[in-house]
Structures are given as C-alpha cells and as structure tokens.
Amino acid sequence: MNKKSLIGILVVVIILGIGGYLISTKPSQPTPELPKIKIAMVTFPGYAPLYVAKEKGFFEGVDVELARIESIGDIRAAMRSGDINMYAATYDIYQSTKDVAPAGIGFLIVDESHGADGVATAADVNSIQDLRGKKVGAEPGFPPYLVLQYLLDRTGMTLKDLDFQDLPTTDAGSAFAAGQLAAAGIYEPALSASVKVRHGSKVFASSADIPGLVQDLIFADENLAKDYPQALEKVAAGYFRALDYINTNHDDAYQIMANAFGVSVQEMEDFKTGVSWISKEENKRLFNQSSEVNVYKTYDLVCSILQKNGDTNICLKAADKLTDSIIKRFN
Structure with a gap:
C-alpha cells in the first residue's frame, strides 16, 4: 500500500470517528414538561x-x-x-x-368512611320497611344520604316510599333528636349526639357496616x-x-x-x-x-x-x- 492510500484511509477513519462521536454525544431529547x-x-x-x-x-x-x-x-x-x-x-x-x-x-x-356517616332511627323502627310512609330527613349530595338510599335499595324501596324531607344535615340531626323524624341520615359528630339525646333511638347502620x-x-x-x-x-x-x-x-x-x-x-x-x-x-x-x-x-x-x-x-x-x-x- 502506497503512502497516499494509507493517508486517505486514515482521513476516512478520523472523519467517521468524529462523526460517530458527535452523534453519540448529541443531547438526548428532553422529557416533555408535565402540565400543572x-x-x-x-x-x-x-x-x-x-x-x-x-x-x-x-x-x-x-x-x-x-x-x-x-x-x-x-x-x-x-x-x-x-x-x-x-x-x-x-x-x-x-x-x-x-x-x-x-x-x-x-x-x-x-x-x-368507616362509621362517620349513618342513619339514626327511632326506638320503634326495627327494620327499614318500618320507615315506609314516615318522615325521614337527609341532605342530598352527602354520604349519609347515600347510606340511606343504599339501605332502602336493599329492601326494594326508594325515597318515594318515604315522606322524605330534604334538610341540611345539621337540621336533620336536630329534628331527629327532637322527635320530629322517624329517621335521619347524619354524619359525625351529630350522628352520635342525636342518638344520645333521643331516648331509645339508635344508629341503625353506618358506613362501617357497608365496606367500600x-x-x-x-x-x-x-x-x-x-x-x-x-x-x-x-x-x-x-x-x-x-x-x-x-x-x-x-x-x-x-x-x-x-x-x-x-x-x-x-x-x-x-x-x-x-x-x-x-x-x-x-x-x-x-x-x-x-x-x-x-x-x-x-x-x-x-x-x-x-x-x-x-x-x-x-x-x-x-x-x-x-x-x-x-x-x-x-x-
């Protein structure tokens, strides 16, 4: 191999090496910024x-x-x-x-919720069916309202089977404690407080009884x-x-x-x-x-x-x- 050929080969090798280096060291694409x-x-x-x-x-x-x-x-x-x-x-x-x-x-x-939301019932209410036609209060959009609906659903009932009262939760608790409602959907601490005030009443069921x-x-x-x-x-x-x-x-x-x-x-x-x-x-x-x-x-x-x-x-x-x-x- 003559001198000129050797020099030519070396030039090509150097160029390829530099090109490979530039490619290998090219900055990687940045990770897309996440939105706020x-x-x-x-x-x-x-x-x-x-x-x-x-x-x-x-x-x-x-x-x-x-x-x-x-x-x-x-x-x-x-x-x-x-x-x-x-x-x-x-x-x-x-x-x-x-x-x-x-x-x-x-x-x-x-x-x-594990007991923070529930339904309180009067002493003479022993089943959800006992609430048929009676005044029951709860506040739509709050967990005790869902607990009440769930209990009704299990027995084939809906709110239409009650004399349902749409009340703020605190008002429902006060009305139940005063004996004005047969049952009420209430959250703690008003749930326990209302039952304590009304003689013979009880927490019929709470979220603790209905996992998930x-x-x-x-x-x-x-x-x-x-x-x-x-x-x-x-x-x-x-x-x-x-x-x-x-x-x-x-x-x-x-x-x-x-x-x-x-x-x-x-x-x-x-x-x-x-x-x-x-x-x-x-x-x-x-x-x-x-x-x-x-x-x-x-x-x-x-x-x-x-x-x-x-x-x-x-x-x-x-x-x-x-x-x-x-x-x-x-x-």
Whole structure:
C-alpha cells in the first residue's frame, strides 16, 4: 500500500470517528414538561394527606395546586372549562348528573368512611320497611344520604316510599333528636349526639357496616390521563409518600393537616377515627376486579341506586370512567 492510500484511509477513519462521536454525544431529547395539576375539593379533612404531600414536596416532578371549591356544581363547571384538571369526589357525588356524563376518570382512592356517616332511627323502627310512609330527613349530595338510599335499595324501596324531607344535615340531626323524624341520615359528630339525646333511638347502620360504599377518589381530566399518565402517577406517588410520612412523623403531619383545615390537632385526630386513608396496597386490591369489594362493582351499584331515586339519568359503565392503569405502575 502506497503512502497516499494509507493517508486517505486514515482521513476516512478520523472523519467517521468524529462523526460517530458527535452523534453519540448529541443531547438526548428532553422529557416533555408535565402540565400543572390543579386538584379541586370541598373542605373535608379526608383529603388532608394531599396537603402533607404538598407541604413536604412529595409531588416530585409535577407542579400541584390544591384548590377549595365548595359547590360540586362549580367543581364540574371548572373541570369542563379547564380551570382545574383533577378533583376529589365520592362515587355518588361524581355520578349525580343529568343528561351530561360526569367529567373525568377515576384513578386513585384517597379515603373511606368507616362509621362517620349513618342513619339514626327511632326506638320503634326495627327494620327499614318500618320507615315506609314516615318522615325521614337527609341532605342530598352527602354520604349519609347515600347510606340511606343504599339501605332502602336493599329492601326494594326508594325515597318515594318515604315522606322524605330534604334538610341540611345539621337540621336533620336536630329534628331527629327532637322527635320530629322517624329517621335521619347524619354524619359525625351529630350522628352520635342525636342518638344520645333521643331516648331509645339508635344508629341503625353506618358506613362501617357497608365496606367500600363511601370512598373518595381523585378524578382526572380524560385528555390529561391519556396524554400525561405520568402526571397521574406522580400525584398518586406523592399521596402514598404522604401516608408513609403521617405514619412515621405523626406530630408534624397532624399539625400540617390541622393547619390546612383550620382545626386543632386533637380535632383532626378525632376526625380520623371515622375515616381511613387508603394505602397503595389497598388501592391495588380495590382496583382489582376480582376482589370481593372493588371500585368497579361499587361504582355500578351506586349509579343504579342513584338512577332509581332520580338523582341521575345516565349510567356509564365503570370500566369507561375508572382506570387501573395508574395503580398498576406501582410495584
């Protein structure tokens, strides 16, 4: 091989080497920036771990804002307008719409009522059938109202079989304690207080007797869920980290939660006795359709009850409005 040929080969090798280096060191495409997440909720301490996650920076890689909107109608409007892209609600509140499908897709269960909501009955009421034609009070859109509807449904009854009184929950409790109602849907602490005042009365049933019925989920905008599932995953991860922090740093966590809801630490601890925060493992179980109690079964049951009582005229399949794809991302 002559000298010129050798030089030519070396030049080619050098050029290819430099080109390969430039290609290999070319900056990788940046990860798409996630949109800001704005989660709306009513003022309810069951959502308190979200405030721990926010305070402690557990929503890593996503900007999360927590917003209080006290009317579910306003929450729905904000969801449809794009002012928010997530919100917290129970199955019944989420599905209590008419003519328009509920907005959002559920991907995370955050809390469950375990006795905080129930139905109080007079001494002479020994079965739900005994309430037929009698005055019964409750507030639509609140968990005790759903508990009442559930109990009626189990016996083949609806609100039409009662002399139903649409009353604010506190008024329903006062009216029951005064003997003006045969039964009332009430939440704690008014539930126990009303029964204590009225001689012979009792808590006929509470959410503790109906596992899975009264749960709060977070619902995400469906386009957000489709285009940015990693944002939903980061919200769920932040929530689960908050639960771990609450378990290991009780004093600091409860102070954060108490401050967020304007109550004392003792009041927050008292509230927690009737509510459970749902762990990662419990979420996995509840999003498993083979579980005896699962979100899909409860979702469909609640919609059926609401439809029978005229609270909705549209029931979509649970599989179309809930997703297990996010919880499956966690080992």
